[in-house]
Amino acid sequence: xxxxxxxxxxxxxxxxxxxxxxxxxxxxxxxxxxxxxxxxxxxxxxxxxxxxxxxxxxxxxxxxxxxxxxxxxxxxxxxxxxxxxxxxxxxxxxxxxxxxxxxxxxxxxxxxxxxxxxxxxxxxxxxxxxxxxxxxxxxxxxxxxxxxxxxxxxxxxxxxxxxxxxxxxxxxxxxxxxxxxxxxxxxxxxxxxxxxxxxxxxxxxxxxxxxxxxxxxxxxxxxxxxxxxxxxxxxxxxxxxxxxxxxxxxxxxxxxxxxxxxxxxxxxxx
DNA sequence: CTCCGATCCTGATGGC
DNA sequence: TGCCATCAGGATCGGA
Numbered sequence: 001x002x003x004x005x006x007x008x009x010x011x012x013x014x015x016x017x018x019x020x021x022x023x024x025x026x027x028x029x030x031x032x033x034x035x036x037x038x039x040x041x042x043x044x045x046x047x048x049x050x051x052x053x054x055x056x057x058x059x060x061x062x063x064x065x066x067x068x069x070x071x072x073x074x075x076x077x078x079x080x081x082x083x084x085x086x087x088x089x090x091x092x093x094x095x096x097x098x099x100x101x102x103x104x105x106x107x108x109x110x111x112x113x114x115x116x117x118x119x120x121x122x123x124x125x126x127x128x129x130x131x132x133x134x135x136x137x138x139x140x141x142x143x144x145x146x147x148x149x150x151x152x153x154x155x156x157x158x159x160x161x162x163x164x165x166x167x168x169x170x171x172x173x174x175x176x177x178x179x180x181x182x183x184x185x186x187x188x189x190x191x192x193x194x195x196x197x198x199x200x201x202x203x204x205x206x207x208x209x210x211x212x213x214x215x216x217x218x219x220x221x222x223x224x225x226x227x228x229x230x231x232x233x234x235x236x237x238x239x240x241x242x243x244x245x246x247x248x249x250x251x252x253x254x255x256x257x258x259x260x261x262x263x264x265x266x267x268x269x270x
Numbered sequence: 271c272t273c274c275g276a277t278c279c280t281g282a283t284g285g286c
Numbered sequence: 287t288g289c290c291a292t293c294a295g296g297a298t299c300g301g302a
Contacts, residue, residue, distance in 0.1 A: 003295060075296055110279045112296060153273060169295050
């Protein structure tokens, strides 16, 4: 579920309450995630101070100073702070207990997420081949145009490829293409320079707006039932098949390819 | 190398 | 109400 904005919102929500605190214990309730949660994670992290929580693509990097905990939320993962004596529910896989009593809790029903350790995240196999961050300047019109050269895959598949650019999932791919006026099924290699420029800009503004929306929902997240990083998206096209395009009123079309659907306006997007 | 479909897993939803 | 099929926001793998 979580794409870059949700992961970034999660990061912003947890870092202020955790940075500078010492980890006391890790409670692994159910180690079965995409890969088993390392059994020695508690032994290796206990007593260490969490310096910062960073993000690379959809990965959260807990910086314990020379040792990093990598967390990926997969499709259904979420992090929240557990209240004192709040019992764990189904699919609550891991608790991190900090010395001041704060407990961070990971829930992941579908178990596509991951909790791993690394002393060198940039060279970790999962992160080593990641493309640029979409909100940074190295993800540019020129970069995207270059990345599209010779590619026959659809532009939607291309921007969802984390080797090209990180953080863009199924929702924000559709939303960005809508904002750029480009159909998701277009062959990447056939986009013009101008279209790539529009798309690179649209990816940035779409993600930025979503991060901002997440930020405004952050204040609620400490609430008892508040999961972190999930918020209402005012979608242009995603999930709106058959509903009128917000710009021209034409019914939004749904394109089903390999169990992943795309949405677009057949008039506004060329 | 590139592309595309299958796949891991559980829960929510809608049709009958 | 119960049962079944379908779909879900990720990312890797293997075959073509």
